[in-house]
Amino acid sequence: MDELLRPLVPQVLGVLVRRGADLATAEDAVQDALVEAVRRWPDGFPEDPKGWLVTVAWRKLVDAHRSEASRRTREVRVLHDVAQGPVEQRDDTLQLLFWCCHPALTSASAVALTLRAVGGLTTRQIAEAYLVPEATMAQRISRAKRTVSEHGVGADGDLGAVLRVLYLVFNEGYTGEVDLAAEAIRLTRLLARLSPEPEVGGLLALMLLHHARRPARRDADGMLVPLGRQDRSLWGTSLIAEGVDVLQTALAQDRLGEYQAQAAIAALHCDARSADETDWPQVLEWYDELLRINPSPVVALNRAVAVGEVDGARAGLAALASVPDDVPRRAAVAAWLHERAGEPATAAELYAHAASSAANLAERHHLLREAARLAPDAPGT
Amino acid sequence: MAKFLLLKHYRGGPQQRPNARTPMEEWTPAEIAAHLRFMEDMADDLRRRGEWVGGEALAPEGAFVRYDGEGRPPVTDGPFAETKDLIAGWMMIDVESLERAHETAAYLSSAPGPGGRPLEEWIEVRPFLEYTPPVVD
Numbered sequence: 001m002d003e004l005l006r007p008l009v010p011q012v013l014g015v016l017v018r019r020g021a022d023l024a025t026a027e028d029a030v031q032d033a034l035v036e037a038v039r040r041w042p043d044g045f046p047e048d049p050k051g052w053l054v055t056v057a058w059r060k061l062v063d064a065h066r067s068e069a070s071r072r073t074r075e076v077r078v079l080h081d082v083a084q085g086p087v088e089q090r091d092d093t094l095q096l097l098f099w100c101c102h103p104a105l106t107s108a109s110a111v112a113l114t115l116r117a118v119g120g121l122t123t124r125q126i127a128e129a130y131l132v133p134e135a136t137m138a139q140r141i142s143r144a145k146r147t148v149s150e151h152g153v154g155a156d157g158d159l160g161a162v163l164r165v166l167y168l169v170f171n172e173g174y175t176g177e178v179d180l181a182a183e184a185i186r187l188t189r190l191l192a193r194l195s196p197e198p199e200v201g202g203l204l205a206l207m208l209l210h211h212a213r214r215p216a217r218r219d220a221d222g223m224l225v226p227l228g229r230q231d232r233s234l235w236g237t238s239l240i241a242e243g244v245d246v247l248q249t250a251l252a253q254d255r256l257g258e259y260q261a262q263a264a265i266a267a268l269h270c271d272a273r274s275a276d277e278t279d280w281p282q283v284l285e286w287y288d289e290l291l292r293i294n295p296s297p298v299v300a301l302n303r304a305v306a307v308g309e310v311d312g313a314r315a316g317l318a319a320l321a322s323v324p325d326d327v328p329r330r331a332a333v334a335a336w337l338h339e340r341a342g343e344p345a346t347a348a349e350l351y352a353h354a355a356s357s358a359a360n361l362a363e364r365h366h367l368l369r370e371a372a373r374l375a376p377d378a379p380g381t
Numbered sequence: 382m383a384k385f386l387l388l389k390h391y392r393g394g395p396q397q398r399p400n401a402r403t404p405m406e407e408w409t410p411a412e413i414a415a416h417l418r419f420m421e422d423m424a425d426d427l428r429r430r431g432e433w434v435g436g437e438a439l440a441p442e443g444a445f446v447r448y449d450g451e452g453r454p455p456v457t458d459g460p461f462a463e464t465k466d467l468i469a470g471w472m473m474i475d476v477e478s479l480e481r482a483h484e485t486a487a488y489l490s491s492a493p494g495p496g497g498r499p500l501e502e503w504i505e506v507r508p509f510l511e512y513t514p515p516v517v518d
Contacts, residue, residue, distance in 0.1 A: 106477045108382040109431070130382070131512070132434050132475050140431025210518070217518060227518045360511040 009120030012053045014092025024145035027117050033057035094194045098157020101165045102148045109144035110165045129178045163203050170207050201250030202260030208243030209266035212236040224366040228275040240270045261290040280309040297327045313341035348374035384475050385482040388505040391441050393466030400494050401502040419492045436472035
């Protein structure tokens with residue numbers, strides 16, 4: 001049911017908006033129609049699910065107008081008249097994404113609005129995924145809708161903002177019932193059908209290639225397994241094949257961007273049958289490219305790892321010297337390079353330091369175990 | 382977004398400013414009412430902003446409890462009048478940035494006390510460790 005309904009959400013919303021409904025009100029009406037569909041469809045499936053949802057959502061919209069302003073009967077009559085026409089077949093999802101990812105919104109508001117208005121998730125599901133009370137998430141969404149209504153959306157949306165929001169959703173992974181990484185992939189696939197921009201393909205490829213490795217990223221105890229130690233037979237080969245395919249199509253347009261470069265690095269890792277077979281010189285070239293596109297300290301940090309693999313740990317440490325101390329995960333990278341340089345005591349100290357400053361519980365546990373592995377009195381040393 | 386715990390302390394932390402040194406039982410009923418109204422309004426405002434996760438006040442007296450071996454009852458200790466650190470209440474928020482968390486804590490600290498003056502009470506701000514494991518490696 002969910003699988004069938006959710007792809008229809010942006011389409012139905014698009015129809016209502018094109019017929020002149022205000023976006024914020026229309027979005028509520030679509031949610032109400034979904035609730036009714038979940039209640040009534042099991043008893044008899046409509047022949048035209050989209051048409052059914054449009055009709056019901058429109059009625060909800062009219063009801064909402066009526067209860068809100070019963071004196072403005074003329075306006076209600078206008079809404080009634082418009083509803084008679086056939087359901088148009090145009091896809092307004094791209095416009096909706098621009099609306100949901102409006103630059104005036106905070107990233108959290110944009111994420112919540114996108115998941116509801118385009119993803120078709122309920123407020124309760126979004127609240128659960130982000131571990132906040134449902135009432136809080138409801139407020140976040142209605143506040144976001146108000147903000148966008150006040151600012152208005154021009155014809156030219158901000159595609160970069162949409163990509164950032166989708167990547168944020170992907171990075172949220174999954175905590176409960178909703179798999180946000182899978183949802184982000186679904187929405188990015190949708191976007192890729194609507195926009196030929198190579199960075200859309202780049203982002204989709206990046207997501208697919210990282211998602212392919214998910215089954216290997218945790219061991220039986222739930223502990224993180226670093227890339228170099230993952231059981232590569234667990235990687236999803238069809239996701240990798242799709243990711244590489246999407247990436248090649250994007251790269252062929254010869255307009256390189258950040259997501260394509262990151263996806264190229266991910267593809268090189270996926271391509272190696274064992275960690276030893278990784279083509280680090282090529283990985284390093286892509287990091288140089290990435291640094292030119294986006295000269296950020298985080299990229300410089302990851303590049304230092306690649307330098308360490310290509311030119312040795314000392315060179316990696318030299319590359320690390322230019323990365324500011326407060327960049328997240330810097331201590332963990334320094335620990336790894338010192339370990340490779342044959343300085344386990346320094347590495348153990350750095351791992352412990354990295355654990356104390358980790359922002360993520362799974363990373364903290366992983367780093368603590370790495371520190372313990374190298375401690376001078378550890379068993380087996 | 383990131384979650385933070387804002388902690389109010391009965392004791393502990395830096396030396397309190399003069400306005401926060403008078404114990405609540407010495408305030409007037411009107412001062413107490415104004416303080417509680419401020420706290421409720423603040424929670425409502427955080428709910429409206431979509432930043433509220435939860436919050437409670439804590440009784441000043443509790444106990445320390447620990448395991449004492451198979452088949453034995455838990456051992457309790459305390460309460461300790463002399464404990465340096467004593468938490469009075471907590472508020473959990475989900476906000477865009479550390480700056481916003483500090484701004485919220487400062488607002489909490491401006492709650493009215495005796496004479497309706499801001500308490501300027503110290504609020505401890507602690508980030509939560511993110512629960513979701515990274516999906517990128």
